[in-house]
Amino acid sequence: SKDHNVRLRELALKQGLSLNEHAFTPTDGGDEILCASEEDLYEVLNLPYIIPTLREDRGEIEAAQKGELPKVIQIEQIVSDLHMHTTWSDGKMSVLEMAQAAQARGMQYIVISDHSQSLGIANGLTPERLWQEAEEIAAANEQMGPDFRILHGTEMEIKADGTLDFEDEVLARLDFVTASLHVSLSQPREQVMLRIMTALNNPHVDMIAHPTGRLLPDRPGADLDMEQVLQTAVSTQTILEINANPARLDLRDSHVRRAVELGVTLAINCDAHHVDHFELLHYGVATAQRGWATAETIVNSWPIAKLLAFLQEKQG
Ligand SMILES: [Zn+2]
Ligand SMILES: [Zn+2]
Numbered sequence: 001s002k003d004h005n006v007r008l009r010e011l012a013l014k015q016g017l018s019l020n021e022h023a024f025t026p027t028d029g030g031d032e033i034l035c036a037s038e039e040d041l042y043e044v045l046n047l048p049y050i051i052p053t054l055r056e057d058r059g060e061i062e063a064a065q066k067g068e069l070p071k072v073i074q075i076e077q078i079v080s081d082l083h084m085h086t087t088w089s090d091g092k093m094s095v096l097e098m099a100q101a102a103q104a105r106g107m108q109y110i111v112i113s114d115h116s117q118s119l120g121i122a123n124g125l126t127p128e129r130l131w132q133e134a135e136e137i138a139a140a141n142e143q144m145g146p147d148f149r150i151l152h153g154t155e156m157e158i159k160a161d162g163t164l165d166f167e168d169e170v171l172a173r174l175d176f177v178t179a180s181l182h183v184s185l186s187q188p189r190e191q192v193m194l195r196i197m198t199a200l201n202n203p204h205v206d207m208i209a210h211p212t213g214r215l216l217p218d219r220p221g222a223d224l225d226m227e228q229v230l231q232t233a234v235s236t237q238t239i240l241e242i243n244a245n246p247a248r249l250d251l252r253d254s255h256v257r258r259a260v261e262l263g264v265t266l267a268i269n270c271d272a273h274h275v276d277h278f279e280l281l282h283y284g285v286a287t288a289q290r291g292w293a294t295a296e297t298i299v300n301s302w303p304i305a306k307l308l309a310f311l312q313e314k315q316g
């Protein structure tokens with residue numbers, strides 16, 4: 001960002017150098033120091049290399065000077081996606097096609113999370129259809145073999161009246177439960193906060209997807225007290241999503257940064273409705289990096305055993 005570059009110029013001036021595009025000019029008229037690469041540029045300033053997604057003047061230069069730059073999540077570390085749709089709701093591909101495409105991209109496990117019954121527009125699943133889907137997932141798991149695992153989840157509506165779209169008995173039978181706000185996002189803060197708090201406080205709810213529900217550029221998303229959402233996510237061990245779809249990027253980078261400070265567990269998911277959507281992952285990773293999230297914080301970098309242990313511990 002511009003602010004980051006301004007800070008670099010200030011640092012350069014303190015060393016008696018004027019920084020222009022690719023070179024330093026000594027202010028006393030000495031020979032120009034050309035920088036062939038960005039790495040060279042940081043080296044002249046006695047800084048470790050700072051990757052582009054951290055260049056926001058949000059403390060990265062001070063952290064770099066102290067040797068405390070975060071080891072932010074890298075796309076190669078992602079081994080799972082916890083949020084996707086199939087032809088059972090509004091997706092375009094079968095369970096098996098999604099699993100095979102994910103494996104081809106280096107994933108080790110996925111969660112199938114089709115929409116729930118009250119979202120009629122997306123062909124949401126009744127419990128009855130959910131258990132039919134479970135049979136297809138079991139068959140696909142058989143076909144994928146031991147090196148890949150498909151978990152059965154749901155993307156459950158947090159309904160406008162504040163109730164959840166499935167009974168606890170249904171949720172208890174699923175491997176992974178995600179809750180989402182899709183409807184009545186423009187409710188007053190008090191009302192929409194009650195809805196998201198109900199989801200966060202339900203012990204069966206493992207993750208909140210795209211927490212604010214914003215859609216860029218036109219839909220601003222729910223008026224949440226994000227500090228309270230983040231703190232409750234910590235206390236209830238609920239995962240919050242960084243939705244990688246560039247129309248969402250929700251949580252956004254500034255929310256991620258605060259979430260990391262508070263110790264929220266996060267996930268980066270493509271919300272794929274088609275195998276091509278797995279390509280969106282890098283947008284989510286960049287958002288996580290801008291929020292200083294490390295692999296430890298991002299569940300998609302965990303082996304499946306670690307995730308399952310985390311979910312079990314939450315169940316207490
Ligand atoms: Zn959604
Ligand atoms: Zn979704």
